[in-house]
Amino acid sequence: LDKALLMDGDAIRRAITRIAHEILEKNEGIEQLALVGIRRRGVPLAKRLQEKIQEIEGTTVPLGALDITLYRDDLTTLDVQPVIHKTEVPFSLHGKKVVLVDDVLYTGRTVRAALDALIDIGRPQVIQLAVLIDRGHRELPIRADYVGKNVPTSKREVISVRVMEVDGEDGASIQDM
Ligand code: 5GP
Ligand code: MG
Numbered sequence: 001l002d003k004a005l006l007m008d009g010d011a012i013r014r015a016i017t018r019i020a021h022e023i024l025e026k027n028e029g030i031e032q033l034a035l036v037g038i039r040r041r042g043v044p045l046a047k048r049l050q051e052k053i054q055e056i057e058g059t060t061v062p063l064g065a066l067d068i069t070l071y072r073d074d075l076t077t078l079d080v081q082p083v084i085h086k087t088e089v090p091f092s093l094h095g096k097k098v099v100l101v102d103d104v105l106y107t108g109r110t111v112r113a114a115l116d117a118l119i120d121i122g123r124p125q126v127i128q129l130a131v132l133i134d135r136g137h138r139e140l141p142i143r144a145d146y147v148g149k150n151v152p153t154s155k156r157e158v159i160s161v162r163v164m165e166v167d168g169e170d171g172a173s174i175q176d177m
Contacts (some may be wrong), residue, residue, distance in 0.1 A: 003160070003173050003174070003175045004173055004174050004175075005171065005172075005173045006133070006149060006151055006159070006172045006173055006174055007132075007133075007148070007149060007171065007172040008170070008171055009164075009169070009170035009171060011149075011172075012132065012148070012163075012170050012171070012172065013170075015132065015148035015149065016045070016048045016049060016052055016148075017052055019049060019130055019146045019148065020049050020052035020053050020056060021056070022146050023049070023053070023099055023128075023130070023146060024053065024056065024057065026128070026145070027097050029057070030053060030057050030059050030061050031097075032095055032096050032097045032125060033053075033061045033096070033097050033099070034061055034062045034063070034064065034091065034093070034096045034097065034098050034099070034124075035049055035050055035061060035062070035063045035064070035098075035099050035101060036063075036064040036065065036066060036089060036098055036099070036100050036101065036114075036118065037063070037064070037065050037066070037100075037101045037102070038065075038066050038067075038068060038100065038101065038102040038110060038111075038114055039065055039066065039067040039068070039086075040067075040166060041102075041103040041161055041163050041166055042065075042100075042101045042102035042103055043065045043101075044163045044164070044165035044166060045101050045102075045103060045130075045132055045163065046063055046065075046099075046101035047063060047165075049099070049101060049130070050063050062090075062091040062096075064087075064088055064089035064090065064091065065086075065087075065088040065089075066084065066086070066087050066088075066089075066114050066117055066118075067084070067085040067086040067087070068082055068083065068084055068085070068110050068113050068114055068117070069082070069083050069085060070082050070083075070109055070110055070113070071083060080107075080109050082109060082110065082112070082113030082116075084113065084117050087117055087121060089118075089121055089122075092122060093118060093121055093122025093123065093124045094122050094123050094124075095123070095124070095125050096122070096124045096125060097124070097125055097126045097128070098118060098124045098126070098127045098128070099127075099128045099129070099130050099145075099146075100114055100115075100118070100127060100128070100129045100130065101129075101130045101131070102114075102129075102130075102131050102132075103131065103132050103133065103161040103163075104131065104132065104133045104134075104135055104159050104161060105129070105131040105133070105134045105135065105138075105142075105144055105147075106135055106136075106137055106138075107137060107138060107139040107140065108138045108139060108140035108141075108142035109139065109140065111129060111140075111142050112140055112142060115127060128145040128146070129142070129143070129144045129145050129146070130144065130145065130146035130147075131144045131146070131147055131148065132148040132149070132161060132172065133147075133148060133149050133150075133151050133159055133161065133172055134147045134149075134150050134151070135151050135152075135153040135157075135159055136150075136151075136152055136153060137153070137155060149172070151174065153174065156176060156177055157174055157175065157176055157177065158174075158175060158176075158177050159172060159173070159174055160172065160173050160174075160175060
């Protein structure tokens, strides 16, 4: 099993720091800002962005979580059923600038389902997307506003993302399926 390291703990930490600054720059501060992580590993990444923004601006922005699973009906990716298991957004989305956070962006179908869920819950002013890794192969017109690392992949490869809070270590690597 060939496994190449893409990001170590320091690289992930620096990417989070950069993205936090980019979020603040693009949104001109923390006014109306909110973060929503996609389970599972998007949530600890969103929490780290919240902590970094707190460190920079001295204010804690609201943090929520969405739990979405894609069920692929067959071997193609054309027919997927997104199932929203749980939404934990304990604040009003009305007028918010929401930054969705996930570990890996691939076809875009999870994000599409997340957008539906967020729009159902409330009426955000704007929704942006932050991902640690964009591995390409989009099947929908969705792109990330903030990217830790762009990693061109083949569909046979898979990215392993590990975060301390879930896996006991930080790292991202690429491997053959
Ligand atoms: P999409 O819906 O864009 O096809 O896939 C994105 C979702 O599936 C993300 O929530 C992500 O966690 C997961 N995912 C897709 N591809 C990969 C991958 O190569 N590695 C990891 N760790 N997760 C992936
Ligand atoms: Mg996921």
